[in-house]
Amino acid sequence: MRRVPVLAINFKAYDTAIGRSALNIGRAAERVYKEFLGSVQVIVAPPFTELRTLAESLEIPVFAQHADPVEPGARTGSIPPEAIKEAGARGFLANHSERKLRLDEILFLTRRARALGLATLVCASEPEEAAAISVLDPDMIAVEPPELIGTGIAVSRAKPEVVTRSVSLIRKYNEKVTILTGAGISSAEDAEAAVLLGTSGVLVSSAVMKSKEPERVINSMARAMVRAIERLGPSLGSS
Template sequence: MKSERYLILNLKSFTESFGSNSADIGRIAKGASEEYGVSVIVCPPAPWLSAVAETGAETYAQHCDPCGPGAFTGFTSPEMIKATGATGILMNHSEHKLKLHEVEFLVDSCRRIGLSATVCADTVNTVAAVSALGPHIVAIEPPELIGTGISVSSARPEIITRAIDAVRKINGSVPVIAGAGITGEQDVKRSVELGASGALVASAIVRSGSRRELIYRMASELL
């Protein structure tokens, strides 16, 4: 049985995530997940959701449109994401923010159809706000650190602990993970020491020359 620890790999829209790259990362994630008994989740671009899900990796969409199935041209609904074999949705990332009622719609849709809803927020107050909606996981990512290589856990540890405190008061059962600037296993380790249930990583993995090693080392520090 897996512990409630999460390493979420956001592959964004990098060319390094296109084509077979997403599934390659999926296979590594699956291996690391089994090795350490933690959740290593891959968020590929929408066109490669099925390919990643078929590797057996836990697969989340990077975003979702707040609609259902039907006569909607060019939208991606929770039901569509579920039909790919994915098991969750990352939403409200600071690069793709949503209206408040859209987050609520998506969290409710996820609960109804059996997907996991991971909601991002980039301040302590908005982390508190989204935790009131009952998501499965909340991710705190100070946007000024995203892509910098300066990790939130070293540069702004207090934002992690304050976010965790805020969530505990409102909805104690929701795990909080930390992201932004996570480049090495020490950043993951530090996040967990601060009380987080894991980490959200993007460019460090996608652009690494040694993805496998890095994913395994990060996963090993979740425990």
């Protein structure tokens, strides 16, 4: 059985991530998902303030960009995993390089997410960090060298060894976690390279959020990943 490639879109706090534009990009992502008949998994991660609207409007999984490592209660300004679930989201990102967490907080969040039935996509800036995270057994790990984030220089093409080393290090400790490639993913070729290097897909942001044609960008990346998976053949599959 072959894995379905993953295309996760981090909306960050871009102007296009708030209000009507967020919903429009969410709908574009959903159209791409439907066009490929489920042969690619598309995830959207809007800001907290748009979470419920997108979760209620879309069929594809909506993730939060972060969760606060706290229990519900007297925690002004915090969003515990329970609030994310209640808003209809299916999971959350954690430890993105723009919102790094303490190790004990990542542990709290992966554990709590499991208990609540939420998926976790934990980011790592480099292979060794990814390896340590893999021990905590999140659902997905995205390896994103922060120096490439937002540059348009894709890690999968500029530093393929970071991707392959991440995969081999992570697999020493965790056989099943889904591995994504992030940072600088801008084109169909970048997404294709991510799959050919042995990961299950990509975590993208500015390439979609700053584009005048986000749907076209999402579509071309999805198409490239589906093709790359096909090319790898039935026996291989991705990590």
